[in-house]
Every structure is written in C-alpha cells, then in structure tokens.
Amino acid sequence: MREAVITVKNMVKKFGDFVANDNLNFEVYKGEIFGFLGANGAGKTTAIRILCGLSTPTSGEMKVAGYDIYRETEKIKRNIGYMSQKFSLYEDLTINENIRFYGGIYGIKPEERKRRSKLMLDRLELTPYADRKIGDLPLGWKQKLAFSIAILHEPDIVFLDEPTGGVDPVTRRQFWNLIYEAVERGITVFVTTHYMDEAEYCDRVSIMDEGKIVVLDTPDALKKQFNAANMDEVFVKIAR
C-alpha cells in the first residue's frame, strides 16, 4: 500500500447555491505526479485552494502532508509549495529580491537560502540576470522561476495550477524537466493543465466535470477504458 500525502473524503464546497466541488474522494501518493484535469469552471482551482489551506470547505475530511485541513492550515502552508494561475512573483522586484522575500516568508536561514538560490539560478541559467526585475522577463522564464521558488523551502507537495498556460513548446518541456527533477528529490507534484500531452506525463490523472471527479486512473488505463489513442481523446469523450 502506497503512502498517501493527500487524503480527500467527501469534499464539498458551495458558493451559495452553486456547488463547486461535489463530494470529491481521492488520495495522492507520495512521490507521484498527480494530474488534476477538467474543463474551465469544473472546480479545479477551488479544490486546490482548499488543499492549500487558502479556503475552507463546506464539508468533508481532508488531510494534506499529514495535517488537518480545518485546524492545521498554517502547518500545511509550511509543508507545501503553491504556484497559482495568476499570481506568481512580484513583478517590481528583481529575481534576487523575490528569492530573499520567499526565503524570509518560509524562514530559510540566509546562508542556506544563498546556497539554494545559487544552485537554482545556475540550474535555470539565470545567474547573470539575478538583478533583473521579474516584470522584464519573458513568460517562460518567469514560470520556471516561479516553480523553482515555490519549492525553495523543499516542501513535501507542490501544487501547480496551469503552470504552462501560454508557454511555447520548448519551454513547456523544460518546465516538465524541472518537475521530474523535483520528483526525484522526493517532492509530490499536484498539477493542472489544458495540454493533453502533459496529461500523459502524469502517473495518475483525475478528470473533473461540473464539480465531480468522473474518472481517476493512470493515463494508460484511461486510454484503454475509453478506447482512445491518447489523453486528448479521453478528455473530449468525458468533457463534451
């Protein structure tokens, strides 16, 4: 039996009469890449915000990184990384300033922060640009940087909400290489995407429609179940 780092039981989230998450049940295992798919408005971001401790569910039992979603949100926040769809880094601050800021928030000691920051910037080949403002960087660089900073404090789990939206094919693949490297370091990855080739890169995939999880399995099993050549066909069969 694999160790679960996220457990979700009967998760419900309502906004007035609108049911955004309608009784979700799933587990995410340690060290896996979990693809959380669904059409626009299916309820993905709502669920992610709850799992990150940023929003309270209406009902249900959830544990993230071993902590309770109602009572231990601060502990959850310390043990996860989150790269949101809209906001990632401070555009008016430089790369170095952003790293210092996030390092400070997560209580990483200055020397350790410098060590990790050097490794990270060398890996991204961004060392010469450390004093550039984020706002002046191309989107692809920003996204890779935002991801690397989201895991600077070496969390157990990282949540990525459409990290590659609008990014060109080359940069998208570089981004996924960063994801694989994070997995090799033992970080569990929870990711949403609209690129169906990226769905193939996940160990397991769930597909949401109108607030419910319709299927959850490995990409291979889903392709077999829906008699589909690829994940794009699976997705279209479910979401249309």
Added chain:
Amino acid sequence: MIKIENLKKSYSTTVALDDVSLEVKRGELFGLIGPDGAGKSTLMRILMSLLLPDSGTARLNGFDVTTQHKEVRHVTGYMPGRFSLYPDLTVEENMDFFATVFGTTVKANYDMVKDIYQQIEPFKTRRAGKLSGGMKQKLALSCALIHKPLVLILDEPTTGVDAVSRKEFWEMLKNLKAQGITIVVSTPYMDEASLCDRIALIQQGKIFSVDTPQQMAADFAEDLWAIRSPKLYPTAQKLHELPKVISVNSFGQELHLVTPKGAYSAKDISDFLTKKGETEIQIQRTEATIEDVFMLFMTQHHTTKQ
C-alpha cells in the same frame, strides 16, 4: 488584405520587430507562431493602430495603420491577449457598449454574431467578470465582431482554455472564415497552428518562414523517430548521449528524436539504447508535425539569451 513592409519597432534597447514584411490574403486564416516575447503581440497592436512602428508601413484593406487609424479600426475586430471587456458590465451591456462605440446596434448586426452569441445569450444578465473562461472568450469574440469587421485579429485567444472549448473555438473561426472574414491569430498551441491556411514562424522579432502548415511539415529536413519505452524520462536522458543527436523531446506518450538525415537507422538507435540497459524499446520513423517543425526551428535559431 494586409500588407506589411519593413516594420521595425523597439522598446528602449529591446528590438521587438526587426524588419518584418508579410502579406495576408483576403479570406485567409493566418497564424503567427512564435515563443513568448517573439514580437507577435507588438505586430498585432501595430496592425490595430494601437501602437506606432518606428519605421516601415502596414496597410489593412488599403488603409495605412499610422495615418488612417479610424478607418482601420472600423474594418477590424480585435481580441487582445488579456480579457479586456468590462467585468462589472453584464454580457448584454458589454455587447451594447461595443456596438454603440462603432455607431451600430446589436440588433442591426445580430446575424453577424448570432452563432456565437446565442451560446452565451442565456447568461446575458450575468456580469462578464463572473463568466467561465470559455464563455468569456465567446463574449470577447462576439464583441470583436459586432461592427461587422473585414479582419479579425486574435492575440492568443485560446490560452488557458480547455481542450474541448478550444475545439469549439476553432469551429467558430472556420465558420467566420467561410463568411469571408480574414483572420490573423496567434497561439502557443501547435495543434492549432496546423488548422491555419498559412503560418509565419516568428522569433526575436524576425519572420523566418511563411508557408502552409502542411508544406512546413513536409519540408522537415532531418530524420524524425518516435520512440516508446516503459519509462520515457530515463530513456530520453540516454538518448541525449547519442553522438549525433539534434534533439530529444517528449510528445505525450512517446519521445521524438531528431537526428541528421541518414545518420542512423532504427537498428542503430535501438542497439545504442540496449547497450545503455534499456528494454522494451519501440522505435519507428514518424512524420513531422508543426510542433516538431517549431521545436527544430527554435533549436536552430536559439541565439544566446539576452
């Protein structure tokens, strides 16, 4: 319909457009394909007369974009990259607003937007800010069409949009094209590039090639292999060590390996991987897609990062 000659545009020290020339024919569905920061949005804004070039000319239906901006705007519809409707106005109010700005009414031009607008009309009293991504996009397209433009300029209309809505959106574009509207569209999705009549590959402010997607794919000059294995990531890392490798990229459930024309046979590559300890390898030649073309182009034109 659109004639661009020697356009140049710089922002302080950054060259956004470097001597761009291009023609788009009447009724064509034309794709601008390039990485982030390549200059696609700058080019579109100049065509919309929202931005002045440093030098060069662009004409749209014969109107000069620098001196005849009123005429240009009357014959073009524009969807900027970011959602730019009024979030506090309802669907209906946004439509009325854009119609009024162009001196017309929703009623007068209803036939133009009918097919698309009907899909969101049940929500016409909802505020635009409260719509889902797919609906926002349909509203933005309806607003861009309400004054019956001859040309549509769409800046990454499907970024952040799910796979099903993207397919629906391209169906709508096909219908608009059938009505004779000229469409210029940019996209980061390579499967969409293949749906255009012609595409331009743009990188660092320069246009490198303009052709039909089919011809571009057929012109792929190197050998392309599709490789499957139980674990793609380690297999890819081993393939990077192949002496003459040009590139290895994941393509969904398989890897695409590019090698110089005639450099290797399938058996050579299979033997190489077996020697490295890989098992259950499937390898076969495959036809290039636009994504392969684009990625090879990026690899070959990758100048040093600024």
